[in-house]
Each structure stands twice: as structure tokens, then as C-alpha cells.
Amino acid sequence: MDIYVDTANLEEIRQAAALGVLDGVTTNPSLISKEGEVDFHAHLKAICEIVPGPVSAEVTATDHDGMVAQARTLAGLAENIVVKVPCTVEGLRACKSLSDKGIKTNMTLCFQPMQALLVAKAGAFLVSPFIGRIDDISGDGMELIQQIRQIYDTYGFETKILSASIRHPMHAVQSALLGADVATIPYKVIAQLMNHPLTDIGLKKFLADWEKIRG
Numbered sequence: 218m219d220i221y222v223d224t225a226n227l228e229e230i231r232q233a234a235a236l237g238v239l240d241g242v243t244t245n246p247s248l249i250s251k252e253g254e255v256d257f258h259a260h261l262k263a264i265c266e267i268v269p270g271p272v273s274a275e276v277t278a279t280d281h282d283g284m285v286a287q288a289r290t291l292a293g294l295a296e297n298i299v300v301k302v303p304c305t306v307e308g309l310r311a312c313k314s315l316s317d318k319g320i321k322t323n324m325t326l327c328f329q330p331m332q333a334l335l336v337a338k339a340g341a342f343l344v345s346p347f348i349g350r351i352d353d354i355s356g357d358g359m360e361l362i363q364q365i366r367q368i369y370d371t372y373g374f375e376t377k378i379l380s381a382s383i384r385h386p387m388h389a390v391q392s393a394l395l396g397a398d399v400a401t402i403p404y405k406v407i408a409q410l411m412n413h414p415l416t417d418i419g420l421k422k423f424l425a426d427w428e429k430i431r432g
Contacts, residue, residue: 218393221271221401223381225249225260229404230267236407241270243323243345243381243401245301246277258294265295273323273343275301276311284311292320299342301325304332309339316340323379330364337374343399348392349382358382359391366396386410 219240222233225248233239242264249260265272272295276287284307288300299321302308312322321342327333328351333344346365348358365378379399380392386409392400402410 218397219270219399220407221273221379221399222407223248223383223401223403225252225264226404227260227263227267230264233404233407234267239268239270241272241297241399241401242268243273243301243379245273245275245325258290261291261298262294265297269297271299271321271323271343272297273299273301273325275325279303279305279307281307281310281314284308285314288315288320288322289318299323301345304328304336304344309335312336312341313339316342325381327365328361330361330368333365333376333378334368334372334374337369337372337376341376343377343379345379345381345401347382348380348388349384351382352384358388359395362392362395362397 220238221241221243222230222239223243225244230242261274274291276284278284278287284302291300292298301323302311304324304327312324315322316339323343323345324336324341325345327344327346336344346361351358351361362380377398379401380397381401383389383400383402383406386406389400389402389410
């Protein structure tokens with residue numbers, strides 16, 4: 218499973234990249250707004266210089282023509298830009314238009330399996346089921362991952378399943394077990410993936426015993 222970091226913060230991206238396991242980045246207007254008054258396009262270019270893998274950048278238009286126009290601009294910023302487009306009727310049309318032009322899309326805000334099937338038919342590179350937001354309304358986000366995996370495997374779709382809106386380490390564990398191709402994870406959760414109290418206890422004991430040997 219590929220690991221993306223879900224942030225627009227350059228320092229967090231650098232820290233994640235330094236771990237040696239980072240495959241890409243996802244951003245959205247909400248994440249970029251947290252970075253203060255930045256030049257949107259320049260900020261995306263800076264991210265792309267840190268990470269050679271896919272960097273998702275989202276359109277803000279809601280109509281087909283507007284999405285396609287914005288997507289062309291975004292795709293022109295760097296070779297590794299993947300354009301995020303919403304799972305709407307207009308977004309589906311834009312996905313097909315962009316895919317036909319060789320522009321990779323990440324179909325975002327996916328909340329049900331038929332959205333995932335249709336965008337795969339339209340040539341999406343990624344589909345992003347938002348599992349945390351489903352859980353927030355007492356649904357089962359992981360069930361959606363399982364449903365999409367079954368549909369894609371049954372019909373041979375090549376669109377990658379990107380598990381998004383990850384809230385905690387168990388979301389990442391379950392995404393890996395269910396066969397998500399990618400998980401996009403906040404940096405603080407990525408750091409938590411390497412934590413376990415028995416690791417800390419074991420290391421403390423080994424170091425204490427080493428001091429005895431030296432002593």
C-alpha cells in the first residue's frame with residue numbers, strides 16, 4: 218500500500234519524506250488555507266519539488282468546462298500533479314475529458330460504491346473514498362473500501378483506491394488489510410504508525426542492560 222501524506226504544510230511534507238516511505242501528497246483548498254496567505258500555484262510547485270510521487274491538487278470550479286480549464290493549468294505546474302475532481306455528474310464528465318487528454322485525476326469526495334464504479338469507467342487514476350467522514354455520521358467507512366475493492370477486482374478496473382479522511386492508525390491498518398492501493402494520512406498519524414508501548418519498554422530494557430555490560 219502506498220503512503221501519501223495529507224497536508225499542504227511544507228515542513229510536514231519534508232518530515233514525512235525524510236522517513237523514506239512517502240509515495241505522494243494530497244492537498245485540498247481547506248488544507249492550503251491553513252498555510253496562510255500563500256500563492257496557490259507556487260505552493261503546489263514547492264510541494265512537487267519535495268516529493269517526486271503524485272501530488273493531488275484540487276479544482277474549485279463545479280462545472281465541466283471550468284474544471285477542465287483549471288485542470289489544464291494545474292497539470293502544467295509539474296509532471297507529478299494529479300488533478301482532484303469531485304464525484305459529481307459534472308466531475309464525471311470532466312474526468313472523462315481529462316483522462317482522454319492524458320491528465321491524471323483523483324476523484325474525490327467518494328461516499329458510495331457506484332460513484333467509484335462510474336469514475337473508473339471514465340478513466341480515473343485514483344478514487345478517494347472518505348472513510349472518516351462516513352464514520353463521523355455513524356456509517357462504516359471500511360465497508361465502502363471493501364465494496365470498491367470487490368467491484369474493481371471483479372471487473373478489472375485499474376483505478377487505484379485511495380483511502381482518505383483517515384483519522385487514526387486503525388483506519389490505516391484496516392485499509393491495508395482490505396486492499397486499498399493508497400492511504401493518505403495526516404503526518405501525526407503517520408508518526409503514530411511506528412509507536413507501540415512494548416517497543417518502548419523493550420528498548421528501555423535493552424539500553425539498561427547495555428549500561429550494565431558497560432558498567
